[in-house]
Amino acid sequence: MMWLDTIVQGILLGGLYALFAAGLSLVFGIMRLVNLAHGDLIVLAAFLILVLVTALGLNPFVAALVAIPVMFALGFALQYLVLNRTLGPDILPPLLVTFGLSIVIQNALLERFSADSRRVSAGALETASLQLGPINIGTMPLLTFLSAIAVIVGLNLIFYRTSLGRAFRATSDDRVTAGLMGIRPDRIFAIATGLAMVVVTIAALYLGTRANFDPTIGPARLVYAFEAVIIGGLGSFWGTLAGGIIIGVAQTAGASINPEWQILAGHIAFLLVLLARPRGLFPRAVD
Amino acid sequence: MAVEALQSFRVETRTRLSSAFLVVAIAVLAIGFAAPLFSSRVVIQDLFFILTMLVLAQCWNLLAGFAGLVSVGQQAFVGFGAYTMFAAVILLGLDPLVGIVLAGLLAALLTVPTGFFVFRLQGAYFAIGTWVIAEVARLSFAQWKALGGGTGTSLPSGATRDMFGVRWIADLFGWRASQATDVLCYWLALALAAATILFIHRLLRSRQGLGLAAVRDNQEAARAVGVDPRWMKSTVYLLAGLVSGVTGALIYVQKARISPDAAFSVTDWTAYVIFIVVIGGIGTIEGPIVGVIVFFVLRNVLADYGSWYLLILGLIGILVMLVAPRGLWGLFTDRTGIQLFPVRRMLTGASTTKTITGGTHG
Amino acid sequence: MALLETRRLTAFYGDFQALFGVDVALDAGETVAIIGANGAGKSTLLRSISGVLANGADQVLFEGRPVGALPAPEIVALGIAMVPEGRRLFPSLSVEENLLIGRYGRAVAGAWSLEGVYDLFPILKERRRNPGTALSGGQQQMVAIGRALMSNPRVLLCDEISLGLAPVVIKDIYAAFPRIRAAGASIVIVEQDIGQALKVADRVYCMMEGRITLSGRPSEIGRDDIHAAYFGTKTP
Numbered sequence: 106m107m108w109l110d111t112i113v114q115g116i117l118l119g120g121l122y123a124l125f126a127a128g129l130s131l132v133f134g135i136m137r138l139v140n141l142a143h144g145d146l147i148v149l150a151a152f153l154i155l156v157l158v159t160a161l162g163l164n165p166f167v168a169a170l171v172a173i174p175v176m177f178a179l180g181f182a183l184q185y186l187v188l189n190r191t192l193g194p195d196i197l198p199p200l201l202v203t204f205g206l207s208i209v210i211q212n213a214l215l216e217r218f219s220a221d222s223r224r225v226s227a228g229a230l231e232t233a234s235l236q237l238g239p240i241n242i243g244t245m246p247l248l249t250f251l252s253a254i255a256v257i258v259g260l261n262l263i264f265y266r267t268s269l270g271r272a273f274r275a276t277s278d279d280r281v282t283a284g285l286m287g288i289r290p291d292r293i294f295a296i297a298t299g300l301a302m303v304v305v306t307i308a309a310l311y312l313g314t315r316a317n318f319d320p321t322i323g324p325a326r327l328v329y330a331f332e333a334v335i336i337g338g339l340g341s342f343w344g345t346l347a348g349g350i351i352i353g354v355a356q357t358a359g360a361s362i363n364p365e366w367q368i369l370a371g372h373i374a375f376l377l378v379l380l381a382r383p384r385g386l387f388p389r390a391v392d
Numbered sequence: 393m394a395v396e397a398l399q400s401f402r403v404e405t406r407t408r409l410s411s412a413f414l415v416v417a418i419a420v421l422a423i424g425f426a427a428p429l430f431s432s433r434v435v436i437q438d439l440f441f442i443l444t445m446l447v448l449a450q451c452w453n454l455l456a457g458f459a460g461l462v463s464v465g466q467q468a469f470v471g472f473g474a475y476t477m478f479a480a481v482i483l484l485g486l487d488p489l490v491g492i493v494l495a496g497l498l499a500a501l502l503t504v505p506t507g508f509f510v511f512r513l514q515g516a517y518f519a520i521g522t523w524v525i526a527e528v529a530r531l532s533f534a535q536w537k538a539l540g541g542g543t544g545t546s547l548p549s550g551a552t553r554d555m556f557g558v559r560w561i562a563d564l565f566g567w568r569a570s571q572a573t574d575v576l577c578y579w580l581a582l583a584l585a586a587a588t589i590l591f592i593h594r595l596l597r598s599r600q601g602l603g604l605a606a607v608r609d610n611q612e613a614a615r616a617v618g619v620d621p622r623w624m625k626s627t628v629y630l631l632a633g634l635v636s637g638v639t640g641a642l643i644y645v646q647k648a649r650i651s652p653d654a655a656f657s658v659t660d661w662t663a664y665v666i667f668i669v670v671i672g673g674i675g676t677i678e679g680p681i682v683g684v685i686v687f688f689v690l691r692n693v694l695a696d697y698g699s700w701y702l703l704i705l706g707l708i709g710i711l712v713m714l715v716a717p718r719g720l721w722g723l724f725t726d727r728t729g730i731q732l733f734p735v736r737r738m739l740t741g742a743s744t745t746k747t748i749t750g751g752t753h754g
Numbered sequence: 755m756a757l758l759e760t761r762r763l764t765a766f767y768g769d770f771q772a773l774f775g776v777d778v779a780l781d782a783g784e785t786v787a788i789i790g791a792n793g794a795g796k797s798t799l800l801r802s803i804s805g806v807l808a809n810g811a812d813q814v815l816f817e818g819r820p821v822g823a824l825p826a827p828e829i830v831a832l833g834i835a836m837v838p839e840g841r842r843l844f845p846s847l848s849v850e851e852n853l854l855i856g857r858y859g860r861a862v863a864g865a866w867s868l869e870g871v872y873d874l875f876p877i878l879k880e881r882r883r884n885p886g887t888a889l890s891g892g893q894q895q896m897v898a899i900g901r902a903l904m905s906n907p908r909v910l911l912c913d914e915i916s917l918g919l920a921p922v923v924i925k926d927i928y929a930a931f932p933r934i935r936a937a938g939a940s941i942v943i944v945e946q947d948i949g950q951a952l953k954v955a956d957r958v959y960c961m962m963e964g965r966i967t968l969s970g971r972p973s974e975i976g977r978d979d980i981h982a983a984y985f986g987t988k989t990p
Contacts, residue, residue, distance in 0.1 A: 133516075137516075138516075139515075139516030139517065139519070139520065141464070141519070141520075187710075187714070190714055191713070191714070196460075196462060196515045196516055197456065197462060197674070198713055198714075198717060199516070200462050200516055200519055201462075201666065201670055201709065201713050202710050202713050202714065204464065204663070204666060204709075205667075205706040205707070205709040205710040205713065206706070206710060207706075208659075208663055208702055208703070208705065208706035208709075209703055209706035209707055209710070211699075211702075212699035212700070212701075212702040212703035212706065213699075213703055215698075215699040216698070216699045216700060216703065324523075324658065325527075327520070328520065328523060328524055328527060331517075331520045331524075332524065335513070335517060365534070365535065365542075366535075368527070368531055369528065369531040369532065369535075372524055372527055372528045372531070373528070375524060376509055376524070376528070379509055379512055379513075379521075380509070383512040383513075
């Protein structure tokens with residue numbers, strides 16, 4: 106039954122990667138912007154939660170609730186004041202500015218928090234688990250996975266059932282005509298990035314409570330997130346979840362053979378999917 | 393009359409200043425070559441660092457600035473080249489110089505499979521795709537136990553001392569072998585930098601270079617006039633991989649100690665390189681030269697401030713990209729119109745020269 | 755005072771000047787047509803009024819207020835809606851969503867709502883779940899008009915709505931105009947189809963090379979005048 110356990114743990118890990126990836130997918134879907142600082146923003150949010158937990162003695166889940174509006178505001182301001190200026194036909198400015206931002210966030214965190222590993226304590230939840238037949242499922246991994254599903258359902262509802270979602274899609278289709286509808290694209294983009302930061306904060310909650318983190322681990326999270334998005338197919342949130350699960354299962358399977366192969370196995374799974382399906386598993390019809 | 397007017401035009405890429413600059417460039421090269429005779433070992437090591445970063449910056453600039461291929465994974469080729477050289481010396485007992493040549497050849501070969509993957513991705517996704525490849529390379533080399541696995545290894549003592557030419561230099565100038573090794577590495581770096589710049593300059597002035605500019609500006613239009621964008625991009629990708637591999641090997645001959653995290657470091661071999669190009673001015677040959685000097689000065693000024701150094705470098709990079717996207721050199725040419733390595737074609741003759749030379753590419 | 759007017763309106767695309775001091779006026783309840791050959795500046799005029807192009811503030815007046823420098827979303831909020839050239843439906847949105855998004859910048863009560871638009875163009879109700887771009891050209895044009903109406907505009911700007919459509923379809927679409935007028939919108943249409951323009955408009959402006967070359971009531975201007983104003987073949 107080892108293999109079944111490996112797959113289940115991999116799927117649950119995939120939930121975490123889907124959370125990393127959903128924000129990236131959202132922002133790319135709307136404004137074709139790849140934020141190279143995405144991973145570092147997750148780490149930044151994890152440190153914010155850590156500070157709230159240690160300084161105010163909050164429960165990590167409450168701390169995340171407090172962090173959400175802060176991160177939304179940060180995302181909104183970042184997009185409105187900085188990233189909107191970089192959007193255009195040339196892909197270099199957004200890439201280079203977000204790459205610079207990644208370096209800035211990493212080193213600001215190093216300066217403030219040092220390179221020590223940290224962890225947000227979730228109390229008894231950390232060790233709690235459910236016994237399902239032969240398989241032991243950790244409560245935190247399960248919560249992570251359920252949160253990923255909730256986030257994706259929520260994003261789909263916003264995207265396809267609300268006026269804001271229509272504005273997202275319309276702006277993504279045609280910015281000038283969206284303006285004729287009374288939509289302010291720069292504000293829509295800022296809201297989108299703010300929303301992505303809300304998802305980032307939820308991801309950070311689980312990143313911080315499930316394992317150790319330090320200021321330098323952001324870029325690796327960005328790479329996992331990116332792989333999940335590409336595997337899933339650009340613009341599909343459920344595809345992003347599938348992509349996260351594939352990376353998660355590949356990593357857990359790799360690690361079960363040799364712990365040193367965990368990350369490598371994830372990357373190789375990504376390259377194999379890229380080989381077979383260059384546009385991902387669930388590409389959007391309109392691209 | 394129209395025909396007569398047409399005949400009085402000439403297409404040129406050279407300017408009078410750039411011809412004068414050629415003389416200066418040769419003089420700089422000569423002084424650079426002679427530098428070890430009157431400079432301390434520390435200065436030579438600094439110059440080696442500057443020159444190798446300059447070569448990497450020129451490669452990245454060729455990719456991103458001229459071919460529109462924004463790679464965040466050139467460390468794959470730096471690290472691969474370095475490890476190839478180590479493998480050649482440690483496992484095959486070859487001379488490190490042979491290792492450097494092998495590094496270039498194998499890095500060029502490596503671009504074939506990696507290019508096969510990353511060229512399936514467009515734009516921003518190409519960028520992260522190159523990064524994934526570099527990560528795969530780093531993790532794979534960490535598995536190679538014969539070369540020290542995750543902790544890395546050192547060149548056998550004496551390997552660089554016995555390197556071809558070192559004894560000869562040491563005897564000629566009366567230096568110790570370690571100093572002669574540094575000087576030899578420095579000369580190789582100087583030659584590599586000069587050759588890279590000369591080659592890129594030639595490439596951009598050639599027919600192929602025009603095709604490259606066309607591909608960057610409009611892929612569809614370029615295809616329509618018979619330029620094959622895939623072929624152009626693949627060639628540039630291969631060349632940048634080759635030169636980065638050679639540079640990586642050279643850097644690690646001098647360092648003599650390797651580990652996967654250092655050899656495939658995204659900060660050292662890509663982040664710094666991007667800042668050099670962005671600050672200096674992307675899409676020009678002069679930009680990386682200006683950038684590497686600014687970078688070196690900043691590094692020395694901020695050396696004692698730990699992570700503040702990178703933080704400030706990042707902020708400067710962001711600021712330059714937002715305020716002056718063509719970098720310091722771009723600001724300078726806008727003010728003065730001076731180009732030292734002119735690659736754009738200019739129409740001269742008649743009286744319209746002035747109006748036509750301005751802003752041919754954006 | 756005119757509801758909407760332009761005064762010495764100039765417009766540029768980079769270094770290229772497209773309008774050279776254009777004066778047009780639209781009174782409340784009126785329908786005005788702007789005709790002219792390709793490249794005469796008709797679309798530029800609408801793009802300037804709708805805020806897609808920025809102009810000098812007092813080059814465009816709405817109820818006497820300078821609005822020339824306002825961006826498109828603020829113009830929509832004032833009650834000036836545009837049916838853009840080429841329809842420009844959003845491919846990611848269904849027909850109904852395309853209509854709904856017309857209310858995004860100005861959700862005011864009035865004659866036009868989903869029901870009102872479906873009543874005007876019943877075919878759209880049948881196809882409301884389809885992607886906007888899956889419709890025929892004429893149906894797409896109906897969506898584009900309906901989308902603009904959803905904001906209950908005081909001024910409706912229509913850019914080349916007959917372009918590329920069969921005559922019978924054009925007739926269908928123009929049949930909706932009396933009801934649009936009756937609901938209270940003043941209308942500016944840009945047309946290359948002169949016959950159609952003269953039929954629906956209270957007044958006509960003719961443009962050539964970025965200038966107004968002729969204006970008047972359809973009944974007052976003859977074919978020769980239009981021909982001259984259109985092509986500049988003879989001095990009027």
